[in-house]
Amino acid sequence: MSGKDDTMFEEISDAWELVVGLEVHTELKTTTKLFCGCSNQFGSEPNTNICPVCLGLPGSLPVLNRHAVELSIRVGLALNCTVQASLFHRKNYFYPDMPKDYQISQYDLPLNIRGHLVLPSGHRVGIERAHMEEDTGKSSHLGGSGRISSASASLIDYNRSGVPLVEIVSAPDIHTPEQAREYVSELRSVLVAVGASDGKMEEGSLRVDANVSVRPRGSTELRTRCEIKNLNSLRSLGRAIAHEANRHIALYESGESPTQQTRFWDESGQVTGALRTKEEANDYRYFPEPDLVPLAPSQEWIQSIRDTLPELPQQRREWVMDLCGEATTNDRIETAISDELYPFLVATLRSGLSPQRVVARTSNELAAELPLPNYFSTERFVEICSLEERGELTPTQVKTLLTEATHDDAPISELIARLGLVAISADSLAEIVNSVIEESPAEWTRFVEGEQQLRGFLVGKIMKASKGKADGKVVGEMLVERVSAAKKVG
Numbered sequence: 001m002s003g004k005d006d007t008m009f010e011e012i013s014d015a016w017e018l019v020v021g022l023e024v025h026t027e028l029k030t031t032t033k034l035f036c037g038c039s040n041q042f043g044s045e046p047n048t049n050i051c052p053v054c055l056g057l058p059g060s061l062p063v064l065n066r067h068a069v070e071l072s073i074r075v076g077l078a079l080n081c082t083v084q085a086s087l088f089h090r091k092n093y094f095y096p097d098m099p100k101d102y103q104i105s106q107y108d109l110p111l112n113i114r115g116h117l118v119l120p121s122g123h124r125v126g127i128e129r130a131h132m133e134e135d136t137g138k139s140s141h142l143g144g145s146g147r148i149s150s151a152s153a154s155l156i157d158y159n160r161s162g163v164p165l166v167e168i169v170s171a172p173d174i175h176t177p178e179q180a181r182e183y184v185s186e187l188r189s190v191l192v193a194v195g196a197s198d199g200k201m202e203e204g205s206l207r208v209d210a211n212v213s214v215r216p217r218g219s220t221e222l223r224t225r226c227e228i229k230n231l232n233s234l235r236s237l238g239r240a241i242a243h244e245a246n247r248h249i250a251l252y253e254s255g256e257s258p259t260q261q262t263r264f265w266d267e268s269g270q271v272t273g274a275l276r277t278k279e280e281a282n283d284y285r286y287f288p289e290p291d292l293v294p295l296a297p298s299q300e301w302i303q304s305i306r307d308t309l310p311e312l313p314q315q316r317r318e319w320v321m322d323l324c325g326e327a328t329t330n331d332r333i334e335t336a337i338s339d340e341l342y343p344f345l346v347a348t349l350r351s352g353l354s355p356q357r358v359v360a361r362t363s364n365e366l367a368a369e370l371p372l373p374n375y376f377s378t379e380r381f382v383e384i385c386s387l388e389e390r391g392e393l394t395p396t397q398v399k400t401l402l403t404e405a406t407h408d409d410a411p412i413s414e415l416i417a418r419l420g421l422v423a424i425s426a427d428s429l430a431e432i433v434n435s436v437i438e439e440s441p442a443e444w445t446r447f448v449e450g451e452q453q454l455r456g457f458l459v460g461k462i463m464k465a466s467k468g469k470a471d472g473k474v475v476g477e478m479l480v481e482r483v484s485a486a487k488k489v490g
Contacts, residue, residue, distance in 0.1 A: 077309060099161055
């Protein structure tokens with residue numbers, strides 16, 4: 001399977017329905033950790049951002065980070081959750097990278113409950129809870145496959161201990177690997193849009209656990225599930241879910257049943273493997289955190305946060321779809337409304353330029369130049385797109401200009417002169433069209449008689465003769481006019 005496209009998964013039998021609930025852990029974009037003043041910065045030297053509090057040393061006391069609470073509320077409101085008074089608990093378990101042997105989390109009274117997220121496809125996924133907790137440290141296993149079973153040594157970095165997290169738990173409303181990928185992608189866009197997370201799965205600031213089960217199609221029961229831990233890419237997420245579903249189906253069809261387990265995804269082997277028997281809530285021996293008071297944000301504070309929420313991806317999508325006259329979204333729109341590109345799209349659309357044209361320029365040429373330099377402003381993008389809108393430059397010339405303008409901060413007029421980008425006059429273009437028709441009489445006759453596949457041949461020759469200065473749309477219109485004239489003469 002390793003050679004397949006990222007969107008290709010193992011097929012799942014139509015006789016069975018996949019049931020998936022996802023737990024997404026996102027690190028919050030705070031300056032400091034959740035309960036202490038240590039730096040929350042990725043990439044620091046190991047074990048440099050630590051103190052007695054995040055190491056859980058005796059006598060140290062946690063102090064809650066207000067900004068982390070605000071970001072958590074922003075997440076809840078963006079996911080249509082109810083924000084409620086909540087309580088921190090100690091979740092007791094032993095891992096080498098958990099220095100206190102317990103994690104401060106939220107249990108039966110989470111901060112955000114009962115929300116939902118509507119995906120670009122229109123599918124609605126319920127959000128059961130989005131609660132706050134602290135992150136653990138990080139273990140690095142040296143040698144072998146990189147897993148502890150074959151490692152020659154293990155090193156522990158406690159820099160991540162105490163980093164603020166929000167864990168977002170979905171309802172089991174996901175029924176295909178594609179929906180799982182779509183959900184995480186849309187959720188990531190929401191988290192980045194509200195400023196809660198940078199969404200960098202490759203850095204571990206967004207991690208996914210997938211709870212997977214299957215049931216006979218048409219059934220409503222929830223069967224034994226297995227949790228696949230720490231999936232850190234959309235590619236791995238889809239493939240791990242599909243593989244685990246087929247493992248369950250094979251067990252059921254052979255007369256066996258899966259055991260409730262926590263499992264890992266082996267990217268090299270494209271299989272899941274057992275880690276441990278799945279824990280239940282009572283295994284963690286939850287009890288209220290004695291060093292923290294209940295968290296009860298006022299309604300005034302919640303409303304003030306709601307009032308500052310930015311435009312969310314779904315609102316962006318609906319606005320652009322409406323302007324473009326599209327009933328459903330597409331890849332171009334999804335690219336254009338991304339956080340990096342949306343300001344440029346908004347600026348051009350509000351300037352009254354053609355929606356379809358600017359979506360194309362934003363999602364194709366501008367997206368290809370990411371990350372954009374600081375000097376490339378929205379005004380610069382509007383200026384370039386306006387040249388095409390007014391017919392002063394052809395689409396091909398605008399594409400060339402955009403590439404140059406994202407690598408050179410010279411004024412647009414100077415770049416146009418340097419590149420020799422001058423749109424051809426209508427009279428000159430008419431002469432070129434007539435010349436190409438005269439040079440290709442056989443192809444022209446067949447085109448007039450209805451062989452539309454020759455359109456590309458003729459347009460290509462005209463564009464070449466004009467040295468790319470002709471507007472393909474205008475060329476097409478001229479050809480149509482000449483076909484009509486030829487038929488009248490005939």
